[in-house]
Amino acid sequence: MSTPRAVQPAQPILRVEGLVKRFGDNSVLTGIDLTVAAGQAVCIIGPSGSGKSTLLRCINLLELPDEGRVLFQGQDVLGLPPGLLHARVGMVFQQFNLFNNLSALNNCVAGQVKVLRRSRADSVRRAMLYLDRVGMLPYRDARPAQLSGGQKQRVAIARALCMEPQVLLFDEPTSALDPEMVDEVLSVIRTLKDSGLTLLIVTHEMAFARDAADRVVFMDAGRVVEDDVPSRLFTAPRNPRTRAFLARMMRG
Amino acid sequence: MPTSFFGWITFLIQKYWPLFLSGAANTLLIAVVGTAAGFAIGLLVAIVRTLNLRRGASLVKRAALALTRGLLTAYIEIFRGTPMIVQAMVAYYGASQYLGLNIPAMSAAFLVVSVNTGAYMAEIVRGGILSIDRGQTEAAIAVGMSHWQMMTGVILPQAIRNILPSVANEFVVNIKDSSVLNVISVTEVFFMSKSAAGTYYKYFEVFFITAVIYFILTFTFTRLLRLLESKLSGSASYTVYGSQTDHRAEIELRREP
Numbered sequence A: 001m002s003t004p005r006a007v008q009p010a011q012p013i014l015r016v017e018g019l020v021k022r023f024g025d026n027s028v029l030t031g032i033d034l035t036v037a038a039g040q041a042v043c044i045i046g047p048s049g050s051g052k053s054t055l056l057r058c059i060n061l062l063e064l065p066d067e068g069r070v071l072f073q074g075q076d077v078l079g080l081p082p083g084l085l086h087a088r089v090g091m092v093f094q095q096f097n098l099f100n101n102l103s104a105l106n107n108c109v110a111g112q113v114k115v116l117r118r119s120r121a122d123s124v125r126r127a128m129l130y131l132d133r134v135g136m137l138p139y140r141d142a143r144p145a146q147l148s149g150g151q152k153q154r155v156a157i158a159r160a161l162c163m164e165p166q167v168l169l170f171d172e173p174t175s176a177l178d179p180e181m182v183d184e185v186l187s188v189i190r191t192l193k194d195s196g197l198t199l200l201i202v203t204h205e206m207a208f209a210r211d212a213a214d215r216v217v218f219m220d221a222g223r224v225v226e227d228d229v230p231s232r233l234f235t236a237p238r239n240p241r242t243r244a245f246l247a248r249m250m251r252g
Numbered sequence B: 001m002p003t004s005f006f007g008w009i010t011f012l013i014q015k016y017w018p019l020f021l022s023g024a025a026n027t028l029l030i031a032v033v034g035t036a037a038g039f040a041i042g043l044l045v046a047i048v049r050t051l052n053l054r055r056g057a058s059l060v061k062r063a064a065l066a067l068t069r070g071l072l073t074a075y076i077e078i079f080r081g082t083p084m085i086v087q088a089m090v091a092y093y094g095a096s097q098y099l100g101l102n103i104p105a106m107s108a109a110f111l112v113v114s115v116n117t118g119a120y121m122a123e124i125v126r127g128g129i130l131s132i133d134r135g136q137t138e139a140a141i142a143v144g145m146s147h148w149q150m151m152t153g154v155i156l157p158q159a160i161r162n163i164l165p166s167v168a169n170e171f172v173v174n175i176k177d178s179s180v181l182n183v184i185s186v187t188e189v190f191f192m193s194k195s196a197a198g199t200y201y202k203y204f205e206v207f208f209i210t211a212v213i214y215f216i217l218t219f220t221f222t223r224l225l226r227l228l229e230s231k232l233s234g235s236a237s238y239t240v241y242g243s244q245t246d247h248r249a250e251i252e253l254r255r256e257p
Ligand SMILES: Nc1ncnc2c1ncn2[C@@H]1O[C@H](COP(=O)(O)OP(=O)(O)OP(=O)(O)O)[C@@H](O)[C@H]1O
Pocket: A023, A026, A028, A046, A047, A048, A049, A050, A051, A052, A053, A054, A055
């Protein structure tokens, strides 16, 4: 492609090559190529069913790819020990998926103790640090059932941060939230970008993608259709499908 | 000799109370041991049956898991599909005739009730695991937990709370159904009652007492277990820490889960 892309990395932290995923006869991903530089925030947009979640889930192996590879720091993720991969590449879910039997604090402690084998004291210290960063420290003793959606999602982000990952995957982190809670979560995600973490965010929040992302990837029908800096992708999309999708989104 | 019904009841209790008491104690012991061991079996079986091999598992591992699954399914089907009274006969006489083992009746009772209960518990626990939303499993995998860590740390604590009524029910069933073990001469309360009844041919009166004993056991434990369940369902309040330094700043918040 002749158009220069946003900051093309010398050393990509994440690289997806020719990724294909099928569910039975349904080809959900039909050859995805994607490179993410360390420290970049990449937003993935696209219509429902285009395979955005499946792409994220193939990256951290919640789904097994049928063809192609996912490289984390140049290494095939299939070859990494599961604990290591998941400690380096964290995930935040649309439905939060907090551990309902544990307090906010222990949601953040469990992975550190079990997977990273940190001491309880060390894990608690870090959990407090990250709960504070997402503004949930006062609620550390609350159970998930006692928190609002926005609060749950902030705890879920703290839980992921406690593992001190290098890449964080977000699958529509605000789609299950009431409108008034969307901003509290988005502003937390913005602070992560400033901390240098690599972010891959599937979102329907176009305004957020436009001003927080270094790059925006538009997916349709299992393919990357357009991949560009937000200033260009949102104002002068080259592909007619991108244009049609954006027109629909802007209309609301 | 007593002439009235109540006369006989009083007489029989006075004469045979040690039999009734030790029988009831054995019944309770069998139910406790059988339910506890059966629950442990059920947990282990359900953990293995819900194990999904992750990427890159070798063929040997896959084959071993498939075989184990097949065996566990057979175990569950067979023990749920045959009466415990028959299982007791087969185990007891099979052991003595073909293995040359003369198992003490009480040990045979523990074994039969545990293994039988385990088959039911495996299904109950599996149901409990399925009742926990898939999202928590994915979140556990996404932070890198192993199947065992996820099960013991996240899924089973919730699943067990959900299935507690069914587990308690198995215990009550075991109090009653351990009566079938009289066929292999386990000295539980039914067997003791038969011995007591034989002497004076007072079957009605003796088994009236036996019925009362069973009812007291089941009623008491149903209530106790229900109390335990409500204790375990936990508190609905938590403390919000308003200030790190000043405890007066703590606020109690209550919200319906
Ligand atoms: N486990 C699965 N089994 C079968 N089909 C699946 C599975 N997961 C996803 N699919 C299918 O794959 C397609 C893409 O799904 P995916 O969830 O990746 O889309 P998406 O872009 O995230 O959509 P949305 O914006 O609605 O979340 C859909 O048609 C979906 O039905």
